[in-house]
Amino acid sequence: MNESDRELEEIRRKKLEELERKSGGKKAIDKPIQVTDRTFDQVIKTHPAVAIDFWSEWCPPCRFIAPIIEVLAKDYSGKVIFGKLNVDENLAIARRHGITSIPTLLFFKDGKLAGRIIGAVPREHIERELTKIIG
Amino acid sequence: MEYWDLIIIGAGPAGLTAGIYGARSGLKTLILEEKIPGGAAAESPLIENYPCFPGISGRELVDKMLEHCKKSGAEIHELENVAGLDVRGEKKIVKTNKKLYGASAVIIASGCSHGELGVPGEKKFRGRGVSYCAICDGAFFKGKKVIVVGGGNSAATSALYLSNLASNVKLIHRRNQLRAEEALVKNLREKKVEFLWNTDLKEIKGEGTVKSAVLYDNKKGEIKEVKVDGIFIQVSEVPNSQFAKKAGISTDKLGYVVVDERQRTSINGVYAAGDVTTCPIKQIGTAVGQAIIAATEAFGYIKRPYYYKG
Numbered sequence: 001m002n003e004s005d006r007e008l009e010e011i012r013r014k015k016l017e018e019l020e021r022k023s024g025g026k027k028a029i030d031k032p033i034q035v036t037d038r039t040f041d042q043v044i045k046t047h048p049a050v051a052i053d054f055w056s057e058w059c060p061p062c063r064f065i066a067p068i069i070e071v072l073a074k075d076y077s078g079k080v081i082f083g084k085l086n087v088d089e090n091l092a093i094a095r096r097h098g099i100t101s102i103p104t105l106l107f108f109k110d111g112k113l114a115g116r117i118i119g120a121v122p123r124e125h126i127e128r129e130l131t132k133i134i135g
Numbered sequence: 136m137e138y139w140d141l142i143i144i145g146a147g148p149a150g151l152t153a154g155i156y157g158a159r160s161g162l163k164t165l166i167l168e169e170k171i172p173g174g175a176a177a178e179s180p181l182i183e184n185y186p187c188f189p190g191i192s193g194r195e196l197v198d199k200m201l202e203h204c205k206k207s208g209a210e211i212h213e214l215e216n217v218a219g220l221d222v223r224g225e226k227k228i229v230k231t232n233k234k235l236y237g238a239s240a241v242i243i244a245s246g247c248s249h250g251e252l253g254v255p256g257e258k259k260f261r262g263r264g265v266s267y268c269a270i271c272d273g274a275f276f277k278g279k280k281v282i283v284v285g286g287g288n289s290a291a292t293s294a295l296y297l298s299n300l301a302s303n304v305k306l307i308h309r310r311n312q313l314r315a316e317e318a319l320v321k322n323l324r325e326k327k328v329e330f331l332w333n334t335d336l337k338e339i340k341g342e343g344t345v346k347s348a349v350l351y352d353n354k355k356g357e358i359k360e361v362k363v364d365g366i367f368i369q370v371s372e373v374p375n376s377q378f379a380k381k382a383g384i385s386t387d388k389l390g391y392v393v394v395d396e397r398q399r400t401s402i403n404g405v406y407a408a409g410d411v412t413t414c415p416i417k418q419i420g421t422a423v424g425q426a427i428i429a430a431t432e433a434f435g436y437i438k439r440p441y442y443y444k445g
């Protein structure tokens with residue numbers, strides 16, 4: 001990263017923080033946030049621990065994961081940011097990560113890929129991956 | 136311990152139907168579903184052989200069943216999977232990941248899970264080109280080359296669905312003809328799906344994602360490698376019957392729960408219906424029919440013990 005990149009980064013971070021403040025005061029995010037191909041990089045860079053749920057309306061096992069993600073977003077509020085990326089509308093990021101099956105969950109620590117879960121799995125399984133990106 | 140007249144394991148077409156009949160006959164009925172209601176039927180892109188619906192998506196059909204079932208008064212617990220059963224006594228005990236329940240009768244309607252081929256590369260590339268659900272993952276293969284493995288209705292339906300997205304679809308089957316309905320086969324030909332008969336998938340290769348498949352012609356004894364981006368596996372399924380087997384309920388060699396013509400299992404008061412049973416036809420219509428028998432029999436077992444003895 002060069003100097004101007006760093007500056008850009010700083011501006012981005014501030015903007016996002018501002019957005020978060022506006023949307024929910026000082027309260028930590030306790031719901032999954034919508035992520036798109038355009039916002040993906042920003043989201044994983046600005047938060048130290050992120051889990052992204054790649055899903056689509058047409059996928060039955062995605063509907064199985066969805067309520068679990070909702071609950072985890074609440075339980076891990078302040079520790080992990082949960083994002084949902086609809087692959088029907090956003091294919092680029094999924095392609096970049098070689099995803100061809102949904103649901104897929106990707107876990108990021110400090111912007112780096114740290115874990116991957118493919119398919120519908122129980123909550124405990126997801127929590128095991130979460131411990132890797134916290135702290 | 137929470138007590139129910141009838142506990143049904145699984146909320147696919149069989150479980151939901153048993154729920155309708157159980158609740159309507161006045162039984163306090165609970166359906167336990169490991170995931171969300173719908174079962175395998177929700178994965179069918181298009182159903183054309185279920186009476187009254189010449190063409191309906193699986194998701195739409197199961198949503199209708201679910202609504203009907205709820206209206207009938209059956210209770211459904213999602214995300215609650217049955218881990219164990221104790222069915223030795225008159226009162227059946229059902230153990231889930233959340234708690235213990237008591238019931239007078241139990242219907243097993245837990246269906247099947249996707250079968251795996253067990254070939255090299257299958258595990259490694261799962262979710263990186265290898266898929267078990269066309270409707271979930273088809274969109275990733277727009278304009279790409281895919282292979283569907285299998286010879287039954289679900290393989291044929293999946294290949295048809297993919298033929299609207301992928302640039303080339305090959306259906307490979309180890310025998311020289313499909314088990315799928317002729318109507319589906321005709322559609323496959325119209326959609327220019329390529330058939331590769333007497334062919335086994337031997338290995339899946341790639342770099343990051345799937346790049347090629349090694350195919351074996353089991354008649355000529357020849358091996359060839361074809362370039363491909365996606366592989367959809369739709370082969371023999373595996374019955375979800377571990378918990379039943381552990382409880383001493385008879386299963387066959389492949390793990391299907393053995394039932395008689397009244398859907399009774401080897402244990403009194405325990406019934407089974409749908410894809411998890413030894414019934415050779417695995418369709419929504421048969422699952423529904425079996426569930427009607429199972430729920431009606433369970434009702435008789437609970438409410439008319441004298442009539443039903445022997």
Ligand SMILES: Cc1cc2nc3c(=O)[nH]c(=O)nc-3n(C[C@H](O)[C@H](O)[C@H](O)COP(=O)(O)OP(=O)(O)OC[C@H]3O[C@@H](n4cnc5c(N)ncnc54)[C@H](O)[C@@H]3O)c2cc1C
Binds near residue numbers: 144246409419
């Ligand atoms: C791609 C595809 C296309 C198909 N197309 C057609 C078609 O066109 N026409 C047709 O008639 N049929 C079709 N089928 C077949 C049809 O889907 C099945 O025959 C039908 O769903 C069987 O119903 P079931 O209720 O027995 O089992 P399932 O639908 O498999 O339901 C079983 C349910 O039990 C749950 N379960 C499993 N274990 C447990 C547990 N331990 N505790 C709690 N819950 C549990 C599962 O999560 C599942 O929801 C198709 C199948 C596929 C995969």
